[in-house]
Amino acid sequence: MAKKNGKSVDDVQKIFEKFDKNGDGKISCAELKNVMSALGSETSNEEIKRIMEEIDKNGDGHIDPREFALFFCGGESDGGGDQCGTKELKDAFDLYDADKNGLISASELHSVLKGLGEKCTLSDCRRMIKSVDVDGDGSVNFEEFKKMMSRD
Known part of the structure; x- marks a missing residue:
């Protein structure tokens, strides 16, 4: 099983699925906001939009599993060590x-x-x-x- 910074692909997929409530294979702004609320974070629509723009690399308005994994695992660089x-x-x-x-x-x-x-x-x-x-x-x-x- 592939690992990135100590996290297996399966672990990241499970977390992605927690965000992807409707199971369509992508995370929408509404799904992201719902998870942030469930975690007790009062996140404004502007903050959600900023987070989406940061993670949504292809600009389609959704976070796909690859974009999520890149964000969650600290990007594509391998030289990050403990700081990654x-x-x-x-x-x-x-x-x-x-x-x-x-x-x-x-x-x-x-x-x-x-x-x-x-x-x-x-x-x-x-x-x-x-x-x-x-x-x-x-x-x-x-x-x-x-x-x-x-x-x-």
């Missing part, structure tokens, strides 16, 4: 970190996953947090989040 995709990871981390304290708690994780339609309990979220919580504080900091997102 860091901004995208920080943005994702910030969506989970609802109280903006620099940590993702089990309840924050549960809230976001529920908003995305995932069926998981708070107990499941505590287990997920515990599996990556290196310092044992019961939360995930950004460094732990980066390691979690780059796991094979």
Whole structure:
């Protein structure tokens, strides 16, 4: 299975499918806005348009799987090392970190996953947090989040 920055093609495809609610193989502005809202981000129409323009490389008004993968995996350059995709990871981390304290708690994780339609309990979220919580504080900091997102 092909890997790019620690993410398999299957992982990226699963995330793409979460955004592509109607299953037509592309992400529209409305679908992007719905996901941002589900994640607790009040994103204006202007911001959605700017995000679409950044990701939609062919200018057709939709994000296709290839464009999504290029964006999600940090573009086409291979020389990025640890910095490749860091901004995208920080943005994702910030969506989970609802109280903006620099940590993702089990309840924050549960809230976001529920908003995305995932069926998981708070107990499941505590287990997920515990599996990556290196310092044992019961939360995930950004460094732990980066390691979690780059796991094979």
